[in-house]
Structure formats: C-alpha cells, structure tokens
Amino acid sequence: MKAAAFSYVKPRSLAETFDLLERHGEGARLLAGGQSLIAALNMRLDTPRMLIDLNGLRELSGIRVDRDTIAIGALTRHRVLELSDDVSRHLPLIHAAMPFVAHAAIRNRGTFGGSIAFADPAAELPACCIALDARFVIRSRAGDRRVAAREFFRGLYETDLRSGEVLAGGEFARSGDPYRYSFQELARRHGDYAIVGVATRARIAAGVLSDVRIAFCGMGPTPMLATAAAAALDGRACSRDVIAHAQASLARDLAPFDDLYQTAATRMHLARVLLGRALAQLTADHEC
C-alpha cells in the first residue's frame, strides 16, 4: 500500500521544529525511527498532512552519564542502547530488556523516544522506565518540563505530551549496587510484542526484599505498575507464601484484556507465572 500524500520537512533545530508544530498543529507527525509510524501511514491508518523528520536533531541523540543520572536522548536507536556499555553498567534492566524489543533490523532504526511517545502498552521500554522511576524530558517553545514515567502514560497510545511539545529523552538514576533486576517476557515468537512482560527491580539484604518496583507490559491500556504486588513483597523474605500473595495481588494491579490468542484470564495467569520467575531470578543466590 502507498501512504496518502503528505509534506515532509527535516528541521535543523528544535526551534524550527517548534515553529513547524505550531504552524501545522494536529496535521503534523514527528518522525523518529519510523518503525510504527511509517507502517501506519502505508496502511493509511494515519494520514497526516506533514511529516516532521527529527533525525537531523543531533541534540536529541545519545547516552550521557553524569554523577547521579544517566540520560538517554529520544533519538537514540534501540541498537545503540542494546550495545551500550553505559546502559549495561548503569541500567542493567534496560540492557536485559533490549533483546526482546522486536528484531535487530527494527532495533537498528527504532528509537527510545519513538517507543516512549508511541506508548504501545505491550512495548518493553515504557515498562522499564516505570520500573526504574525514570523522568521524561519534554521540550517546547515555553521551555523544558520533566514528567515522571508513571505519570506520562495516560491511556492506550495516549501520553502526557501536549501539542507543540517534543519528547527529548529520559533521565534515570544511576543504579546502586544493592539493586537487583529482572526482565521477563512471554511472546509467541521471538521479537513479537509481549503477551506479558515484567520489569522488576528490588533491593535484597539478608534475603529481605525492599524498595520493590514491578512494572508489566501487555497487561492493561498502559504499562502497569504493580503496586499491590510490590507492597506484598516489600520488607519480606521471599518465601513461597509471600510470592503466592504477591501473585494473587496482581488482580488489583493489572487490567488485561482478551487478545487474538489469549483470554484476559490466561494473561493474568501468565503474569503471575512470570512474576514468580522474576522473583526467582532476583533472589537467585539468596536464600529464600
């Protein structure tokens, strides 16, 4: 299929980008890696009048490590994240999740910011950002603002981004040693969107879990933070009963829907299985 006709412009600065957004408003789309947008255009599911190609904006690209934070620019390709030593050292959860993000050919083009702004609830990176309590940096002519990841995802494919704004990147706290991480996912075929995925972070001291954050993808209209399950684990040693309680608590945290191949109930079952496996991975080498 061929996309409906649209205009294309590749701005050289963010200021120019803001001008274009102002001028074209709802009729404009921002193009990053194009791995979702171009398909939507070709299927004529979306027919914007103007495509604003961000790929000329170097300032939106790259990984920067500061004393306390690590920042990922919106235009950073998935493949760069996957292969980055900085990410593997400071954001091991994202490092673990990257191989689950589609296929290498898609990772070569797809971007961090594209995945966040598209906000597919089954995508891996939004869930990781919630689990890591990331902040997103949003720029507009009015200046910068920062939004916590868990506030950013508002509904199915719906985010906190307002008209005239550009997602510039994400900021993460550098991980300290006491944290352990697990990323688990079930997909029918390697590279498919997750039926269910879980990004988990916790401290473990003397077998006791604390500061537990659990985020699911594929289990609701947005990436879902499992606060009840986390509460069931926080401050406890990871016994069979505690795990079962956390798994049961997911009923309060998650809102899965039927998909083509699985019922909501089955997906809830799978989420519970996956949480068990995540906890097993987190607590490996620690007595439970």
Next chain:
Amino acid sequence: MRFTSATQYIGASLPRANALRLLAGRGQYVDDLQLPRLAHAVMMRSPHAHARIVSIAADAACNAPGVLGVLTGEDVAQLCRPYVGVLLHIKGMRSAPQLPLAIDRARWQGEPVVAVVAESRAQAEDAAQLVEIEWEELPPVTDAETALDPGAPVIHPEFGDNLCFERVVDTGGVDAVFARADHVVEATFVTSRHAATPLETRGIVADFNPAEKHLTVWQSTQVPYMMQWILAHHFGLPETSVRVIAPDVGGGFGLKIHVFGDEMAAVAASLVLGRPVKFIADRLESFVSDNHARGHRVKLRMAVSHDGDILAVDMDDLYGIGPFSGYPRASVNEGLQVVNLAGGPYQQRVYRGRSRAVFQNKPMYGQYRAVGHPVACAITEGAVDLAAAAVGMDPADFRRRNYISPDSFPYTLVSGPTFEKLSQHEALDRLLAMMDYTGLRREQAELRLCGVHRGIGLASFVENSNSSSATYGQGGVSIAAQDACTIKLTATGGLAVASSLTEMGQGAHAVAMQVAASAAGVPIDRVKVILGDTDATPYGGGNFGSRGTGIGGEAVFQAARALRANILAFVARLTESEPSLLDVREGNVVDAEGGALRMTLEDVARTAYFRTDCVPRDFQPELTVTRSYAQKYYSGVFTNGIQASYLEVDTDTGFVKLLRHWVVDDCGTIVNPLLVDEQIRGAVVQGIGAALFEQCIYSPEGQLLNGSLIDYLVPMAAEMPDIEIGHCVTPTATSELGAKGAGEAGTAGAPAAIMNAINDALKPFGARVTMQPFTPERILRALGKAGAV
C-alpha cells in the same frame, strides 16, 4: 584423450545455478517489470462478509488525478465469460457462476468489487478512496458447523442449502466392528484456515496490444499453460493470441494455481485501455483475497483389538470453502484427500468416511501445499497414538504392527487410491535409529522426575505425487497432466533445454539442468534451461502437486536420452560405426569401449548445422528433440515416510519449545539431495506453522481479525528446531527416472508429529490437545490452568 566415466549429475548435491542471481538481487519478479505506458490497478473490496451492493458512485474517482479508468463488476462481465469451479467427474458437486468482480452482491470480506486504474499505484489508491459504494448488509453464514442448519442463510438460493459436495466411503460392517471391538478411541480434531503467505504476493502485468489483438501476461504463477487456456477461453481470444510468462516467482505453495478475480480484472482493464496494467496484491489484501486452506473439523473413531490391530475407522469431515468452489480446480480436493487417506498408511479392514464441503461467507478456498494430507495425517496419527495407549503398546510398535504388509503392493485402499510401493517398515527402522528412540524415551522419563515435560511424537505419512489426468483432466478441466521438454544441441555443443516445468523458488530449474546434463552426457555448465513461457516451452502442466521432478523431470530425461541417441546415430553414420559402440561422455562422442574420442559435440553440431556437405545425402541428423511424459498407471504415485518431533512443554505457560525434528522420506530417485532435503525442511517448517502458529481468526460476522503479518503468525527461524533428514529410496516403476514428489511430504507429517509430541508430554496430566494451532491458551486450557473466562 580418453573419457571413461559417464557424466553423472543425477544424485549430486549441486548448488542451484539460479540461486546466485536471486541472492545478488538480479531476480526479475512481476513487480520488477516496467513497461512503457504501464498503468496500475487497485481493488476496492467488500468490507462485509455478505452484503448487497446498493449503488456504486465512481464519478469523483474517475476524475481524480492520473485515473485512467474505473471498472465495476458489470464492466468486466462485458469482457469475461463467467466461470464455475466444478469437476465434472466428481458426482454431485456444485458451484455457482462467478465473475472477477462482484455484481449486486458481495459474498466475502475482501471480494473485489471495483478496479481503479491510474498512472501510478499511489494515484489509484487515492482515487479508490473516492469511490462510494452503498452497502446493505445481509446475514452471513460463516461457521461451517452451522452452514447446513435449516434456517441458515443460503448463499446460492438456487441450491436450497449450502452444501457444495459430499463424499461417503463405506465398506459396510463398521457399526458391527465397533460394537464388538476391545477398544474404541475417538477424538475431534480441528485444523485452522491458513493463508499461504508466499514471500512474493500474487501479481500480474497484462499487456493487450489492440493492433494485433494479442495479450501478453506476466504473472506470478505456477501454471502458465493453464492460465493461457483460461485467459483465451474467458476473454474470447484465440489461444494463439495469448502468451503467458512466469518470470521469477517468489513462492507458490499451491496458491498460484488458481484463478483470482483481481488478476482477471487487471486483464480486463488492459483490454479496455489498450495498455499494460499491473496489479500487485499487497500483503494486507492478500490475507482476504488469497485462497485459504486447511480449515477442517473431523470426528474420528478407531476400533482396536487387544493385540493392537486397527479393526475399523469411522470418520466425519466438515469444512467451509468460501462462497464458491474455486476455479478451475474446485475446492474439494482437500476433503477428497482427507476421506480417501484417513487411516491410510495402515492395513485397512473396515472403513466409513464422510467429507462435506460447505459454502460460507469467507474467502475462497483451495489447494495448498500437501492438499488435505496434513489433515488426514493428523487425524489418523492422532488416533493411532490414542489406540496405542489404549492397548498399552509403544506407539512405534503399534505403527509397525499395522503397516501395510510389504508383500501386498500395489495396495489399493478401500477408498480408491492405490499405493504402488511403500517402504514403511524400512523408514520406521531408519527413523528410530536416527533419533535414538530408546535413548530419548529414557531421557524423557528421567526429566519427568525433575518436572521437565518433554514429548516424543511420531507421524507416518503418505503423500500423493505424479498425478495422472484423474485429478483434473478427467473432470473436464483443461489442465495438462503431461509435461514436455524440448532439447536442442546448440552450435557449440551445449544444450538448450525448454521445459514446461515452472520454477517458483523450489529448484525445478536445477533439476532440469542436472537431469538433462546427465542423460545427454554433457557438462552441466553447458546447459541452459528455459522455463515459464508459453511462447518458448512445450506444452505441459507446470508445477503443483509434487509433480515437477516426477513428471516434468522424466520428460527432460526422455528428451535428453533421445537427443543422445540421435547424436550417436549421426556420429555412427559419419564414422562408419554402430551407435551401440559409441557413447556421449562429458560433451564428447567416444568409443563406449575404451573411451577414445570420436567427435566433440561442438564438431557434431558444426557438421550438422554448417557443414551439411559432410553429411550423407540420405541422412538428416535431428538435433532438436521433444519428448512428453504423463504418468498413466495410477491416479498418483504415493511417496511415504515418517517424522518425529521432540519438544518440551512449559506446563506453567503452555509454551512449546521444539527441540529436534526428524524426517525419513522416500521420494524414489533423488536428483539433487541438497534440494530434496531443503524442500523437506521448508515443508516441515510450514507444517510447524500449522501446528503452532497459523490460523485465520474470524469474528462471527466473518471479519478477518488477524489479517496482517503482525497478527497472523507465520513460523520464523528463531523458533525452529534442527531438522534431520534421512531417506529410503524406492524408485517408481512408472518412469525411467524413478522420481516421486518431494515438495509436500514435510508439510503432510509435521503437524501430526508435533501434536503427538505435545500430547505425549501432557500424558502425566491426563491432558490432550487436538485443535490446531496448539497455542499456549489451548494447552493451558487442556491442563486446567487457563483462568476462567
């Protein structure tokens, strides 16, 4: 110089000569073709499964930029004679006349209704959005299970109900055997509608030249001559005014042997416009316009004795074929194979089988790789495992006990087909050795103790190949059962081989090359193969139904042998020798005894073509020969074999991990082992797709819910196991070459092997799955672990 060894390429694992060209990106597929004044067609399709077309308003589209024409069903009907997809020798089957574009009523979601033709594809798509079609939705009949209910909407009111065809086979005595059998096992098996999803979608360029009233068609097709006949007949052109060219074809799998309305509409557009028109099905419309296959529901019972003898089989098959039987091959062959082959690879005693094909408001339906065999195999092998368990026998022993006795071939099934000769016992022995069956069973038992649930599944299969005219010709359908080959000796002593075989990525080109070089005695790098052009190749059926090497390859063999004989006769005359004392080796005519050079083939050609003064006046060498071959002994020559799957079921998630897969196949003489093995591997992968992934999912209203490659899951490399292949070799006596088909057997057996392996893994839980694909949801449900809905 002496030439002692025969030139021998039959049996050699040579890389395909045309592979490098394709890998280098120098393939020429239909969509690569650019012609002056080429126009592009797109189709408006019905958004409803069943709806009346109230009105079509196309003025805005006609006036849109670049638009050359807008054709409705009535416009095309002015040019194209309607078609009816029935085979006359299949008693009682019926279908209604069909036209390329729907008139008055659309009968499936995706049926083409309007063709918009413009200077570019993008302009045509833009204009198509301006066509306004007013619809009045009609109640659809989508579920085959209820299509025959009284009160169900009837798609063709003149028939009174939705039955297309029913076949019943009954030896008698079935109920009596079941009544006194020691054990009766039964199950309901479901296989799902598939789309063939070749890498290259369907496509056509039609170029009608009004000055000479000649139509040239480039089409992604497996069957150029069938299409030539169809186009001439339905568009009222002399056959000699229609040329069909199959350029490179990126996968066929049986999809590209059918007539499709959108492609016929593109031809009509070229007739109207007098300029070339291209139509390429995009991936999304392919899902709703390609013929589907494999959507069966089969109930099967098997009666077994204490000793493990299969006493009787009773089965009932039902499937929905869309609103019309497909043209020109009909949509009932799948059901025929199911009813004919259920219980098939085993000694048959008492049998009752019924297959019913019903009309429904879903896409057209037809032949797809291993037509019906994967269904017949799954229901038979699934029941065999149940029966073995019921009598407490090992599944391998149970199969061996029930195989057809090796001394009873040719063996005719009670349902009709005859097996010329099978090698079931040998294949089983070889398979069990290859996979170390005993060791694997031990490993399985040990792992079970650690909570790891692995399964071993066996599936014996038979596969029809080398069909006679019983399939189509005897049904009044103009599809050649023979193939032919013309070979000429070129002026420098090479071979130009023109064959009615077609290449769609499977290696027919390489087969023709190897057979011709071997049989003529010419080095393979001096052989050129010409395929896929009705102006350039002799008449023949093309490639479908595992007939390429067995039938087309035999014609090549015969032609090359005949050319060799002519060369020997000529040289014998020139050198005052006897043909029997000479031979052709490595491109030279030599003494059969001792190998001394008599003449190079270049000298032979030069003498025959340029130095006719050196040729005796009363002798005319004939260095271009044509030979044809048709298999006339059996309705088809059956191949056989057995597959095994070893896999692990994650009983918490229902996920299946394929660990290893084995195939022992008997396709008779093997021309190129590399090609055969890769054909089998590719076919197994397609069978794995059926078992684990592929399924067209419909809403009750007949809307396809997963019509894209994101949602319709095809098997991909990461999930595939290593597939080990072994062979038995039982050449067919119906030809000199002795080759049988190899392209479909892998697909026939793989779903059954995987089903049986999953059920073997689930055995400790008393769980069982019989509905393909075996998704995590279905496996969890069988285990009682899927939550309440």
